[in-house]
Structure formats: structure tokens, C-alpha cells
Amino acid sequence: MLFIYAGATKLFGIQQTADLIATKFSIPEAFASYTAPLESATGMPTPQVLAVVVDSLELLAALVIALNFGARFFLFVSVLHVGISTCYLYDFRNQPGHGNAGCWSMS
Numbered sequence: 001m002l003f004i005y006a007g008a009t010k011l012f013g014i015q016q017t018a019d020l021i022a023t024k025f026s027i028p029e030a031f032a033s034y035t036a037p038l039e040s041a042t043g044m045p046t047p048q049v050l051a052v053v054v055d056s057l058e059l060l061a062a063l064v065i066a067l068n069f070g071a072r073f074f075l076f077v078s079v080l081h082v083g084i085s086t087c088y089l090y091d092f093r094n095q096p097g098h099g100n101a102g103c104w105s106m107s
């Protein structure tokens with residue numbers, strides 16, 4: 001239920017997600033030949049296209065899991081989505097508290 005709400009909320013406020021992607025993630029120059037036609041076909045910059053795709057996938061996966069149709073595959077997709085977005089988009093390593101050790105500390 002959480003991912004259904006989050007996916008729908010992000011789709012209605014797509015610009016905030018696109019801005020977050022634009023500030024935290026840059027498209028490598030090797031992919032410029034692929035992103036230029038995509039930008040011209042959609043009329044949107046690459047971060048905004050990525051935001052639409054990722055948020056739509058999040059909402060679709062949550063709905064499919066809730067309906068129990070292909071739940072295992074979409075659960076795997078959701079786990080990948082959460083892992084990748086956590087590593088690339090959120091600055092959890094530089095948050096104050098606990099000596100910045102985070103969950104990787106064994107002490």
C-alpha cells in the first residue's frame with residue numbers, strides 16, 4: 001500500500017522527482033546518442049523521462065503485488081528499485097549521528 005501511495009504521489013509531482021534525479025545522477029556521455037532521440041521524441045529532458053518511467057514502474061509493481069499477479073517478479077523489481085534509488089539518490093552516508101558509521105559499522 002505504501003508503494004501505491006508513493007508512486008501515485010510522485011507521478012502527480014513529477015518535477016520534484018526529476019529535479020532530484022538531475023541533481024544526484026548524471027547521464028554518461030556514452031549514452032548521449034541514445035538520450036538525444038528520446039528527449040526529442042518525448043519533448044522532455046532525460047531526468048524527467050527517467051522520473052516518469054521509475055515512478056510508473058513503482059506504481060505498476062505495487063498494484064500488481066497487491067493484486068497477486070506476478071507478485072514474485074514485481075517484488076524483485078521493487079527490491080531492485082529501492083536498493084538502486086537508496087544508493088544513488090539519497091545521501092544517507094553523510095547524515096549526522098552515530099559517528100556517520102551507519103548500518104555498516106560492526107561496533
